[in-house]
Structure formats: structure tokens, C-alpha cells
Amino acid sequence: MVFKLWSIGHFIYIISPFLLFFAVYFLVKNRSEKIKNIVGMVLGSISVAIIIIRNTDIFIRNGWDLEVIPLQVCHIGSIVAGLALLTKKKPLIVTAFCFNLTPALLAMVFADALANYDTLLKIRPQTYIWGHIFIILCALYAVAVFQPDCNRRDLFKSLGLISGLAVSAVICNSLFRECFAWEPNYFYLFNYEGTPLKFLYNAFPSSTYGWFSINWFYTLTLFTVFIGVFVALFFLMRWIVKKLSAKN
Secondary structure (H helix, E strand, O other): OOOOOOOHHHHHHHHHHHHHHHHHHHHHOOOOHHHHHHHHHHHHHHHHHHHHHHHHHHHHHHOOOOOOOOOOHHHHHHHHHHHHHHHOOHHHHHHHHHHHHHHHHHHHHOOHHHHOOOOOOOHHHHHHHHHHHHHHHHHHHHHHHHOOOOOHHHHHHHHHHHHHHHHHHHHHHHHHHHHHOOOOOHHHOOOOOOOOOHHHHOOOOOEEEOOEEEOHHHHHHHHHHHHHHHHHHHHHHHHHHHHHHHHO
16 A cells, blocks of 8 residues: 555545544534543544654664654654643643644645655554644644633743754754764754755855854744744634634
8 A cells, every 4th residue: 555646545635634623523512621621632642642653663673863853843743732632731732733733734735755655554654644634633623622812921932942942953953963974854944855945045055163054044034934924823823712712
């Protein structure tokens, strides 16, 4: 069994998290808060378990390498989306919806990595499939079912969390190359591979400071766009919560 881009199966895959969300949402929307919390904890636990299973499988097969350290955007997404449902912490819900949801959907639409597997009947492709589905499912569930009353403080906490992870990714991209001869591209900030942004990366040369390398124009441009999209999605999230709350 192989995955083919733009096949019927691919389109079903793209819409599957939304179909699952609506199914779960309509099952729990009129249930007690206890049931909603239990379902949320189950979904969150599955999301976290997926990334643990994936990285354990890689570690058993390959030992320590860059894939085991979950600094990739969607690997972080599996953890954050899961913890958002397990803890109901508002900054984590903001992060899951405003940061993790969009990259997960893009990874499902442009699923080149999935198409490169010779079969889907292995742990890594299965965790790819279900990991992205649950990132989206958990983010939507957290907003639509828990309906958090998020404010600017929650926004700034979430931005602080992601900014800290992004800075760590920038440092690790160079440090792991220097120390372990790995080729990480965490947060897609070391180069444009995996993105359609070759023109942006090549607009100005990278700067090197000993072991540390960074393309300032590319990195700062991505940060600026990210903050704009993040804030826009935050206000969309608040609007969704307001509309849903008005119906209750």
C-alpha cells in the first residue's frame, strides 16, 4: 500500500481531520462537562502517544539522530495539541490553534514525505498520517468544545513559547551540524528545503559566526510573517469562541 499525491485517498486524507472533528463535536456538544473533558483527555493522550511511538521507533532503529529530538514544527504540534487538551491551559490552546494547526494542514496537502514511503504499513508513515490528523482535531476540539476566553496575556505567553522554541531551533540547526554532522532544518529556518521560499532564502547570503550560521533576511522575514498570521488566527479563534458561546 503506497500513498499517491492528489489521488482520491489524498483528498480524503486532507478532509479527514475535519470530518472526525465534526463527528466528535456533535457527539459531545450536548454532553456534560465531565464527558467533554474525558473525550478531550483521550484525544490529547493519543496525540502525545503518537509522537512518542514515532520517536521511540526511530531511536530503536537508528539511535540518536535529529529526528528523535522533536524540534520539527509538527512534532512540537503533536505535543502541544495533546497537552492543550490534557491541561486546558489557555496559552497551549492558543498555540495549538494559531501555530500548529496551519503547518499540520499544509503537511497534509503537500504530503511529499508521505509519498516517499514504499508502504504505509509501517510505524513512521502511520504516525505521520495520524499525527497530523490529531494535531488539527485536537486544536479544533480545544477551541470549539472548551471555548476558552483567551486574552492578550495568553497571546503573549503563547508567542513567548513559540519564540523560545524557534530560537532554540535556530541554535540547534547550527550546533548539531558542528557537533554531530547532522543536517537539521528545524522550523525550516536553516535553509529553504521543504518550503517554496528559495527566492527568499537566496535574496541575501547567510552569515557565519564560528560554528553558528544564519540567514538574517530569511529568518527575520519568516518571523515577521509568522507573527502576523499568528495574531490574525488569534482573533479568528476569539471570534469563533464568541459565536459558539452566543449559541449556548
